[in-house]
Amino acid sequence: MLNRVSVYRKEHFNAAHRLHNPLWDDATNASIFGKCNNPNYHGHNYELIVKLTGEVDAATGYVFDMKLLSDLIKENVLERFDHKNLNLDTIEFKDLNPSAENIVIVIYNILRAKIDARYDLKIRLFETERNFVEYPA
Numbered sequence: 001m002l003n004r005v006s007v008y009r010k011e012h013f014n015a016a017h018r019l020h021n022p023l024w025d026d027a028t029n030a031s032i033f034g035k036c037n038n039p040n041y042h043g044h045n046y047e048l049i050v051k052l053t054g055e056v057d058a059a060t061g062y063v064f065d066m067k068l069l070s071d072l073i074k075e076n077v078l079e080r081f082d083h084k085n086l087n088l089d090t091i092e093f094k095d096l097n098p099s100a101e102n103i104v105i106v107i108y109n110i111l112r113a114k115i116d117a118r119y120d121l122k123i124r125l126f127e128t129e130r131n132f133v134e135y136p137a
Helices: 026-037 066-081 100-112
Strands: 004-017 042-055 120-126 132-135
Touching: 004 066, 042 066, 042 100, 066 100, 100 120, 100 132
Parallel strands: none
Antiparallel strands: 004 042, 042 120, 120 132
């Protein structure tokens, strides 16, 4: 039997965005996205939870070095998105609507490229206390 354990790292970042589809007229955007379509943007205090699952290393007792995980998240996610306007300040959302669903997929892809495939990776992103998304599902 394998000793697979999940470890979690929780981080926080603040970012502004506007949900908007440029292919739609203003009335349709307002109807679909409501207040989230504010032309002057709006912000969220995002809570990010990164879950890694893997085997416990016999030598260290770790699944993954949590300091390394923290550093990976800070360097590749927080520095990229914290205190940014996602629509205007990031290349990831230049042509991608920065919905919570799209943000969580982008964060997953960024971290997946940095973390060995032997670890299962799951990202949970809270946009508000009551609204959150998880990828992969």
